[in-house]
Amino acid sequence: MVVNNIFLCSIAAVVFVGTLYPPFVNLLFGIQLSVGAPFFNQTVLPLTAPLILAMAIGPLLPWKRAALRPALERIWFAAVVAVIVFLVMTEQSNAITALGLGGGVWVMLSAVSDIAERAKLGRVKLGDSLARLRAMPRAAFGAALGHIGFGVMVFGIAGMTLASQKVVVLNPGQSTELGGYSWKLDDLRDAPGPNYAQRVADVTISDEGKPFLTLHPSRRIFTTPKVITNDAAIHTNGFQDIYVVFADEPAGGGAELRLNRHPLAPEIWFGGLIMALGGALSLSDRRLRVGAPSRKRAAKAAGVVA
Template sequence: MIPELGHFVLACAVALACAQGVVGLFGPSLRDPRALAAAPVLALSHFAAAVLAMLALIWAGVVSDFTVENIADFSSSAVPLLYRITGVWGNHDGSILLWCVILSLCGATVALFGGNLPASLRSRVLGVLGLVSAGFLLFTIAVSDPFTRLWPPPTDGAGINPILQDPGLAFHPPVLYTGYVGFSVAFAFAIAALIEGRIDAAWGRWVRPWALLSWCFLTGGIALGSWWSYYTLGWGGYWFWDPVENAALLPWLTGTALLHCAIVVEKRESLKAWTVLLAIATFSLSLSGTFLVRSGILNSVHSFAAAPDQGLFILVLLGLTIGGSLLLFAIRAPVLAAAGIYAPISRESALVLNNIFLCAIAAVVFTGTLYPPFANLLFGIQLSVGAPFYNQTVLPLTAPIILAMGCGPLLAWKRADLLPALQRLWLAGGAALLVFLALSATRHVIAGLGLAGGAWVVLAALIDLADRLRLFRVPLGNSLARLGTLPRAALGAALGHIGFGVSVLGIAGMTLASQTVVVLQPGQSTQLGGYTWTLQDIHDAPGPNYTQRVADITVNGLTLHPSRRFFAAQHVTTNDAAIHTNGFQDIYAVFADEPASGGAELRLNNHPLAPEIWFGGLIMALGGFVSLSDRRLRVGAPSRKRKPEGAVA
């Protein structure tokens, strides 16, 4: 009964989303207040129906209703309750339903918190969101129905993929999807503004908080996925340049550029066309990533197998959304003339430089990800693009961004002088130079460049904060008082830059990692990274739905317990890494295999500064949320008053 109810409310969600799209887009033309008020009500109803559908599917997973094919194929009564719930979105059909729920949540959020928007603009934003959501809901109910019945039902389900049975990956998809789908709001604002022909400082201020919220969740989702792969997959790395990882990185790059461009639109009313194009491109890349993951074009551990009709449906939806938006942009582009003028040395120019290199990196990653499958499809050529390609092309493009991040916040708007900004950054520059020289002396040039860049960004952001607080120039109490009055948007921006610099430090530190693969018998030891690693024992231990072999390893008085887990239902063996961290270094051990000769094959790693990779991501997301708490980002910019005719300028 519950699955039928879920299917019914899913059909209701389709109808409500279509009504929201039609009423939202055409209501303003009727000049009827009732039509303008209808779109928010429809958006909230659409959200309620989508949530009920998801709850019905979760209920089927919790009670192990194996008459639902989705539950029978991707769950089991032996799986812990947490994974019976989260396993609902650990497959193709359930993940698409989750996508629809978050998309409907975006519309409901605009309906609830968009009261400061002009009624016509809010209506059209909700209309665009409704049409996009209707397309995905139609896809769900037509070719990807998660409520399909199975009869006769099996006595038990096939079980969830063992590598997905982890808290990190359980919460990674919802956070990542919220970032992906959240950019639909910025996309809707861009389309609505193109329809109305109005893009000004008020529009820039309205779109910023929505884009920033999505960026925060996308940053957190990427960091969470990287952390999961680091400690669960047991390969010792944090980023593999996997095609699906790249699909998440692309909208993050263009979304970061969008955030900075929206600031320029708000402050100077410049870069209007570029900002609108970035809003369209960011959501388009989110949709493209969805298509590539679910169409089978990209081969990845993250990919979902999909039927040809599913891939074709998403491709048509993708073409309509991206093609239609770009056509509208081409038609309405002449109304997006820039109003503000600024000098080559100014904060605007620093933000433009930031945009150029972020988009250049996105172009490189996009090409490296899509060229191999299309070369194979068109020419039958088998190509493999791996980490060396990305490292050699992306890293040089990142260096100018790092330099601009240090100087940009200290430059004035419209026209600035570079020399005073550099003079205030002498401490950051001197520290970065010392770090580089120290590492270069040990022939770690790449690590030296990375650590110097990270130190430069972090110290420059701290210097900017100290300058705003007049630290060391006035009594400490006065500086602390100024901290309370500091705009939260400025504090959040500084935290975002600090977080990026901390992540750069962690990534650079990982280049200094040492590792080895050894076979040890109980009682034997090996040396790595200045530590003595001793295998003490190998023993069996029970698990909730698996059996495991555990190795006890002591490292200078610490004890690690890496294990090998066997899942009988799927006949799969996984490795569970053991990690000890002090916040600045990870000691990392993997129980890889048990040779026939006895003992244990161990992969041992010493990772300097590895925790800073994820601390940095956390600080970046925190900085975004601090900025969102600034009241200036929660209210619209006031309209500029027109001067009376005949007034003297």
């Protein structure tokens, strides 16, 4: 558990420094710096890999009585499934994506295996296992939820390595390919509002020739004061985000659109929500609350001593 916290604090420190260092340097010395994705990829990823490994094993090690071999024997099934996922995804994607998906499976199944081991599922009668589950403290389920949420979030981060985006100029009737889908600009129309001029694009997205989604991004030009805003058209189904937004205005007509497909992006938010639920469940466990002596009891105890 200590190792997990060390890695988590290290990642938080790296993100904190990488985010706030450039504006502080600019404020104090007037030097313009930019810290982008390469910095975080080179610093956070080396810390995340051992964190994923330790997060699955850490909860299985008793405090000050750590024995690695029994812990590994309890999560052998999770390790086998994680390796299979890694090997399968290596053939279908890149190594980083496969490592992330395998790591997510490793963390989630390890958490489930821990609960199943505590309940002696499959080793005693089902009724006895259910009784053990009911007798478990909420903190145990909260910890499992927290680890499952982290695994789901790792899924989302791994999926972002497969994200694809493209800026393209299209005229009505033209199409382009991105992320395995066909993106076609059906129409480009004006839809003025009360105090703005608006241009709307109708973009149909097809998978293997079958349309399944139509998005309507828009650009608004307000007259008083003159302000231009772009409204992105976003679609999510819980497993991927697809969105289209206007880019610059092309000189030759048509529409310049920024197309985006982000597989597994919603899992980042779902993972954070599950972790928050796990933390709330752990805090609700009355058995882990530390009682504070009341003022009356403290005064009474002082009177007795006197």
